[in-house]
Amino acid sequence: MIRDTTWGAKLWPAAVWAVIGFFVVNLLALIATVIVSSFGRRWLGTWLPAEWTTRWYVSAWNEFQLADILVVTFQVVGLVVLISGLIGVPAAYALARRNFPGKKLVMILFLLPLLVPPITFGIPLATVLYRAELAGSLSGVVLANLVPTVPFVILVMIPFIEQIDERIEQAARVFGASTLQLFVHVLLPLLLPGILAALLLVLVRTIAMFELTFLTAGPTSQTLVVSLYYAVFASGVRAVQSIDAMAVIYMVTSLIWLLIALRFVNPTQIVARAKQTPRA
């Protein structure tokens, strides 16, 4: 490591750490505010609520019909994870193993839905889905959510598949493995960590995917994040604490999966798609 001994070089890190500290403290306090408020009976004009209660969770559960919403959320997320794995992994395998004319164009096609923000392509997409009478139902929400997740799985899996030596597959072929045997006994065990990481990231992203679900969901196909939006949008109708209780339930659902995902992936992978191979 390089060491600087000038005064500026000593003050600079302190300033940088102060900015990081300020950001992190405010971020954690913001989350703590939601949690504290959801457990407070009344919270007005004081540092902390005077009395604590858990009754807002009961009322949020009943008022917002959270049981139904959670079932819909897990149906949407489960289907999106399953389908994007089934479509994305084979496509990534083909793109990692074969060079064909027009491959660059195909790669750009898969990159675009990840670069264009959901609200920009969500409006034309929702229009098409409404014309096809798919929007407003669970299948419409799932279809819309697949648009960014399938390319995401493909782009995460390609470098992962490329690093697996093709000679392993050839060796299995030499010993007479059929395509199915090759897939089940050779490829799947090797690819499993990568598939798991990619699908967990899809799961975390789909729980938090607001725009596409918001634009395509009907009253019976709202996920948790969309219901939270409507609750905040109509705030004043319900008690703030009740909305906060719902927000805590949403946070718990998404952060549990984040914690599980972080056992398999580096946090930077959630934003940067391709894993940086460390240079020796």
Place this chain on the structure above:
Amino acid sequence: MVPASQSAERRSILALLSGHGLDGLTLLVVPALLLVLGLFIYPFAYGLWLSLTPKAGGILANYATFFSDPFLYETIAKTLWLSLPVTLLNLVMAVPIALRVRLMRRQRLLTTILVIPITLGTVLVAEGMITYFGPQGWFNRVLLWLHLTSGPVKLTYNYWGVFLSLLITGFPFTFLLTLSYLSGVEAALEQAAATLGAGSWQRFRHVLFPLILPGLAITFCLSFVQAFSVFPSAVLLGAPAGPTRVISIAAYQAAFEQFDYSLASAIAIIMAVIQLGIVVAVLAARTLIYRGPAGGGKG
């Protein structure tokens, strides 16, 4: 039964195709390709066609409506006025912080904390901000307690609410991208500069900065596009009828409140064109400023 010559011909065509990398395995791309073509490319094409067939008037009537109604065209300036400063601030903060964090051995705790707002998403951040930055919230209480202000600072339901929400969700995104670019730069290059007597500013200015500039340009584009498409926080935390009536609100209202899908498509196309325009401008500027190898490797 297939005649022998015909099946041989078939086989030779298949052999020719597989020579170009097209065989049964390549077909595994097809479902994914159909999905993107059907649910991404087709809606855009359909949207473009729809925007050119307005409810009334000639083919460009929707675009004429947009650019003649201040309530509509002013959304472009309002969105840029939010997204450009936030993106620049995020980038200016992210670079020095990433330079420092890069040297840390235990980055994981910090990166994990920073990934939380991205995971939770803008709706939850907006929900929390309403209380936290509100007049009775902890942020204003601390300011008053420290006697930094005489009355509570108004940070919600206005421009600054949306600005802060874009900072809270956008900064971690920008930072983590910058960090991943910086960790791709070979450490020996900086050590070589230090050996030759370059100070920390000189090392940054002449060694690191040119190396990460291509990455920074892409980071800027990605962060800007995200900020430009701000929607939930502009509605929940801003003044959606006034200073934070961003372009996505205009598009949403056209589609789902006035049910004018034709005008909504036109606004979505205008949005995409502006995003694309800024991205192309930044990437073009990048090649003007710096030409040469982009990687920081041993080469």
